[in-house]
Amino acid sequence: MSKEEKKVNRRDFLFTASYTVGAVGIGAVIWPMIDQMNPDKAQQALATTEVDISSIEPGKSITVLWRGKPVFLKRRTPEEIAEARAVNLDDLPDPQKDEERVKEGKDEWLVMLGVCTHLGCVPLKDKGDYNGWFCPCHGSHYDVSGRIRKGPAPTNMEIPKFEFVDNNTIKIG
Amino acid sequence: MSEHEYTPKSKAGKWFNDRLPLLTLGAHLTDYPTPKNLNYWWTFGGILTFCLITQIVTGIVLAMHYVAHADLAFASVEHIMRDVNYGWLIRYIHSNGASMFFLAVYIHIFRSLFYGSYKSPREVIWIIGLLIYLLMMAAAFMGYVLPWGQMSFWGATVITNLFSAIPLVGDSITTWLWGAYSVDNPTLNRFFSLHYLIPFLILGLVVLHIWALHVPGNNNPVGIDIKKPSKDTVPFHPYITIKDAFALLVFMIIFAGFVFFTPNVLGHSDNYIPANPLVTPAHIVPEWYLLPFYAILRSVPDKLGGVILMFSAIFILFVLPWLDTSKVRSAVFRPIYRQFFWILVIDVLMLGYVGAMPAEGIYLVLARVGTIYYFLHFIVVMPVVGYLEKTDPIPMSISEPVLTGVAEPSIARKVNDKI
Numbered sequence: 001m002s003k004e005e006k007k008v009n010r011r012d013f014l015f016t017a018s019y020t021v022g023a024v025g026i027g028a029v030i031w032p033m034i035d036q037m038n039p040d041k042a043q044q045a046l047a048t049t050e051v052d053i054s055s056i057e058p059g060k061s062i063t064v065l066w067r068g069k070p071v072f073l074k075r076r077t078p079e080e081i082a083e084a085r086a087v088n089l090d091d092l093p094d095p096q097k098d099e100e101r102v103k104e105g106k107d108e109w110l111v112m113l114g115v116c117t118h119l120g121c122v123p124l125k126d127k128g129d130y131n132g133w134f135c136p137c138h139g140s141h142y143d144v145s146g147r148i149r150k151g152p153a154p155t156n157m158e159i160p161k162f163e164f165v166d167n168n169t170i171k172i173g
Numbered sequence: 174m175s176e177h178e179y180t181p182k183s184k185a186g187k188w189f190n191d192r193l194p195l196l197t198l199g200a201h202l203t204d205y206p207t208p209k210n211l212n213y214w215w216t217f218g219g220i221l222t223f224c225l226i227t228q229i230v231t232g233i234v235l236a237m238h239y240v241a242h243a244d245l246a247f248a249s250v251e252h253i254m255r256d257v258n259y260g261w262l263i264r265y266i267h268s269n270g271a272s273m274f275f276l277a278v279y280i281h282i283f284r285s286l287f288y289g290s291y292k293s294p295r296e297v298i299w300i301i302g303l304l305i306y307l308l309m310m311a312a313a314f315m316g317y318v319l320p321w322g323q324m325s326f327w328g329a330t331v332i333t334n335l336f337s338a339i340p341l342v343g344d345s346i347t348t349w350l351w352g353a354y355s356v357d358n359p360t361l362n363r364f365f366s367l368h369y370l371i372p373f374l375i376l377g378l379v380v381l382h383i384w385a386l387h388v389p390g391n392n393n394p395v396g397i398d399i400k401k402p403s404k405d406t407v408p409f410h411p412y413i414t415i416k417d418a419f420a421l422l423v424f425m426i427i428f429a430g431f432v433f434f435t436p437n438v439l440g441h442s443d444n445y446i447p448a449n450p451l452v453t454p455a456h457i458v459p460e461w462y463l464l465p466f467y468a469i470l471r472s473v474p475d476k477l478g479g480v481i482l483m484f485s486a487i488f489i490l491f492v493l494p495w496l497d498t499s500k501v502r503s504a505v506f507r508p509i510y511r512q513f514f515w516i517l518v519i520d521v522l523m524l525g526y527v528g529a530m531p532a533e534g535i536y537l538v539l540a541r542v543g544t545i546y547y548f549l550h551f552i553v554v555m556p557v558v559g560y561l562e563k564t565d566p567i568p569m570s571i572s573e574p575v576l577t578g579v580a581e582p583s584i585a586r587k588v589n590d591k592i
């Protein structure tokens with residue numbers, strides 16, 4: 001009797017052990033198949049872009065391509081900055097101070113991804129109810145600071161990692 | 174499947190059939206007993222098979238000339254249109270073929286809804302059909318990206334961004350789908366690979382769909398179970414094949430009308446502008462066959478909510494066989510459900526219309542009303558009406574109304590009651 005029981009236990013162990021090894025093996029094969037779809041080294045290598053900003057007049061903006069996405073660089077006028085800072089944070093769906101969206105001492109430069117946080121369209125400048133951007137795809141309105149005010153977009157337009165290389169050059173990424 | 178045994182007449186045929194019973198399968202398909210009252214709404218299965226084969230054949234030819242690269246794709250499609258011999262014809266058949274495919278599938282699906290073809294014992298046929306429909310949407314969406322025009326690019330951007338609504342992992346998933354940090358060359362490449370693959374997956378599912386169909390046999394306009402073979406059935410060949418062939422011819426005339434006279438009417442002119450990642454077209458709309466879902470997506474002012482509702486609109490169809498509580502299949506004998514059926518048809522058409530309009534003002538209101546009704550139909554109307562409705566009497570057999578000489582089946586039953 002006890003001999004038989006022992007045999008069953010041994011078989012159970014073998015089953016469990018082979019299932020486990022099998023599962024690990026399958027996982028080890030599947031992961032490369034999944035991960036190959038992530039951005040490759042060539043894509044990752046495009047990670048930074050330098051932009052010359054010396055020719056942008058106050059109140060004007062340019063759009064550059066960074067990692068396949070548009071980036072808006074806007075040189076804001078003092079009035080625009082004042083307007084952005086006068087907004088009551090309680091009125092914002094995604095509350096964030098304008099100061100947190102720019103580099104200290106470089107308040108006139110708004111550098112942000114020109115990508116609507118709803119489904120990724122490029123918003124149009126100087127449009128919409130808040131004097132900022134308007135996304136034509138499903139009607140999201142952004143203010144002068146690129147913060148979402150109205151529409152289906154859940155968050156403010158994203159601020160990418162960037163730095164001032166010197167007074168005339170911004171490095172994005 | 175078939176009850177009868179089949180023996181090939183020739184010796185060679187018998188030799189082969191003993192080793193691989195393909196001839197038995199052939200005989201099953203020709204003799205397959207079919208209800209004799211099938212109307213023209215039943216011809217769309219054959220039409221759909223034709224559409225799939227057409228897409229595969231024209232697609233393989235297009236792939237011989239098409240280049241899946243962000244810098245070359247648009248030019249290669251123009252090259253197909255201008256330089257390749259009959260390239261314009263093949264491409265127009267393929268692009269309009271996608272629309273015809275969806276036209277046929279929508280008729281086929283609403284046919285099933287009207288005649289209760291999704292109900293026991295045909296739930297698995299219905300579910301496989303829905304899987305085919307899902308794959309068709311994926312195939313058509315990725316195909317539309319291939320010409321790399323403005324609509325291709327921005328359609329791809331908006332649809333892939335739907336996944337970014339998923340909490341926590343959303344952004345990683347979209348990046349993984351793109352293979353880049355935006356829709357870009359890697360995205361185009363993989364979409365081409367998958368666009369090539371999916372139709373063959375569909376083909377496999379079609380085989381399962383028909384296999385599952387041949388177990389209980391066809392439903393029919395009166396929706397009753399019939400004995401097979403019997404007075405109520407005819408062999409598939411030549412009775413159904415000839416009817417299918419005639420319907421297919423009519424369908425092909427309409428198809429050819431689009432291809433030769435208005436090949437671009439169903440497409441969007443912005444797709445003849447090369448993709449530009451810096452500028453979104455003023456009005457981005459999906460292809461017409463996705464518009465009702467697009468309207469549902471936009472009717473919700475919340476990103477995640479809109480995405481969930483849009484996917485639910487499709488997935489709710491999977492549980493339909495269990496939401497419908499009525500014991501009677503065909504809407505012919507369901508006076509109340511029949512009216513709700515037509516309201517649903519109008520509702521879906523209206524959603525399609527507002528999906529093409531800007532999401533504001535009256536259109537937004539209509540989209541919201543339409544969306545609410547769509548879900549009410551399945552979640553409330555189907556179970557409740559099935560439970561409360563007093564259905565008309567159903568005939569005992571398909572032949573009965575004919576043999577009693579009374580066209581109206583309900584009257585036929587009354588005659589019977591007297592006997």
Ligand code: HEM
Pocket residue numbers: 225228229230231232233234235236239250264267268271274309312313314316317318319320368369371372373375440
């Ligand atoms: C379920 C079946 C299929 C559907 C619904 C479908 C749908 C589509 C659609 C909507 C387009 C865009 C047409 C345009 O606007 O130019 C397209 C393009 C394309 N498809 Fe398909 N397709 C199918 C099967 C296939 C197959 C099997 C292949 C290849 C073997 C293929 C190869 C191509 C190619 C190379 C293009 C790009 C050329 C062009 O845009 O005309 N397709 N497809």
Ligand code: FES
Pocket residue numbers: 116117118119120121135136137138139140151152153
């Ligand atoms: S993508 Fe901007 S509102 Fe939808």
